[in-house]
Amino acid sequence: MDMNRHEFELDDLIERIKDNDNRLVALQVPEGLKMQALEMMDAIEEDTSARIILAADPCYGACDLVHDKMQRMGVELVAHMGHSQMNIDSGMPTEFINVTYDGDPAIDPVLPILSAHREIAQKRLSESLNESEMSEEEAQERFMDAVGRVSPLKGAKLGLVGSIQHLHLIFDYKERLESAGFEVEVPVGGARLSFPGQVLGCNYSGDSDEIGHYLFLGSGDFHPIGLVLHTGKPLAMLDPYTGGAEEMSFQRIEGILRQRFGLIMSCDQAKTFGILIGEKPGQMRRNLALRMKRKLEKHGRKGYLLALEHVGPELIDFYPVDAFVNTACPRIAIDDSVRYAKPLLTPFELEVVLGDKKWETGYKFDEIP
Numbered sequence: 001m002d003m004n005r006h007e008f009e010l011d012d013l014i015e016r017i018k019d020n021d022n023r024l025v026a027l028q029v030p031e032g033l034k035m036q037a038l039e040m041m042d043a044i045e046e047d048t049s050a051r052i053i054l055a056a057d058p059c060y061g062a063c064d065l066v067h068d069k070m071q072r073m074g075v076e077l078v079a080h081m082g083h084s085q086m087n088i089d090s091g092m093p094t095e096f097i098n099v100t101y102d103g104d105p106a107i108d109p110v111l112p113i114l115s116a117h118r119e120i121a122q123k124r125l126s127e128s129l130n131e132s133e134m135s136e137e138e139a140q141e142r143f144m145d146a147v148g149r150v151s152p153l154k155g156a157k158l159g160l161v162g163s164i165q166h167l168h169l170i171f172d173y174k175e176r177l178e179s180a181g182f183e184v185e186v187p188v189g190g191a192r193l194s195f196p197g198q199v200l201g202c203n204y205s206g207d208s209d210e211i212g213h214y215l216f217l218g219s220g221d222f223h224p225i226g227l228v229l230h231t232g233k234p235l236a237m238l239d240p241y242t243g244g245a246e247e248m249s250f251q252r253i254e255g256i257l258r259q260r261f262g263l264i265m266s267c268d269q270a271k272t273f274g275i276l277i278g279e280k281p282g283q284m285r286r287n288l289a290l291r292m293k294r295k296l297e298k299h300g301r302k303g304y305l306l307a308l309e310h311v312g313p314e315l316i317d318f319y320p321v322d323a324f325v326n327t328a329c330p331r332i333a334i335d336d337s338v339r340y341a342k343p344l345l346t347p348f349e350l351e352v353v354l355g356d357k358k359w360e361t362g363y364k365f366d367e368i369p
């Protein structure tokens with residue numbers, strides 16, 4: 001990755017600091033850009049009379065905005081880089097700084113994958129499955145088969161999405177893909193998202209039944225895994241950093257679902273649960289946690305509410321409970337569960353354990369709206 005090809009839009013931030021005559025500003029930078037944080041601090045301090053404090057704790061999303069601790073330190077403004085505004089209020093004035101990458105890969109390598117996925121989508125569209133006639137055994141098979149799972153398709157369009165630093169190219173790519181013969185939709189999601197085509201690891205709310213398959217513009221498989229778990233739809237990836245194209249393999253998703261299935265089964269006899277509540281402003285789902293506690297009580301089991309800013313095995317594994325339910329960042333349970341000594345479930349998975357949710361609905365990704 002050539003870091004020099006990232007553009008950091010600091011102009012608005014510098015203007016705002018000058019207009020407000022801010023003296024102490026916190027800079028929050030995602031993990032992948034931290035190497036350049038000192039350079040940015042220099043640039044802002046040179047152009048303003050503010051002093052910059054780097055909020056050096058890990059930061060993985062706008063869910064994790066600097067909040068009251070920095071206010072107590074006297075910070076007047078938070079400059080949050082590389083993520084977009086969410087439907088949350090951290091209680092601190094915050095300027096979001098856009099970061100874009102100018103990588104502009106050719107679409108040719110991804111076209112054969114997209115054509116194959118369009119065929120899958122068209123086949124699924126023409127098949128009608130009657131969920132109510134499905135046996136328990138068939139339903140469990142369905143649960144395992146992410147791509148074949150029930151999804152009420154009304155179209156086989158290509159959904160074009162990306163991670164935030166590539167979204168400035170999204171409509172340009174839409175035109176290119178349309179010229180290559182695809183019917184393309186750039187999904188527009190809910191209040192947690194700011195831009196057309198945007199996806200987060202915890203939110204794919206732009207998905208619609210007109211979309212039969214996806215192209216993700218970005219690198220890594222964090223967003224693609226969530227999108228396929230959420231939709232069950234085939235997904236191709238085009239990486240602006242390398243120009244490489246590949247697909248999210250069905251085996252990979254199936255492996256994750258098998259792991260989730262195993263964890264659910266292992267909690268069948270679990271009597272006591274730790275219910276994790278995230279303290280970060282955009283991860284805090286207190287009501288969901290309380291609902292899980294009530295559900296457990298209704299089924300004769302016990303739930304203990306545990307609030308944490310960061311979630312990690314060393315912080316929870318020692319509690320004398322049989323399993324945990326996570327209401328903080330949904331990806332902790334999905335991506336990190338092997339790090340924990342005890343089963344770590346999502347709220348949906350707990351409902352399956354308790355018999356309140358059925359396999360027939362397929363796997364329900366834990367989305368934060």
Ligand code: SF4
Binds near residue numbers: 329
């Ligand atoms: S996936 Fe997790 S870290 Fe990323 S925005 Fe969502 S809650 Fe935050």
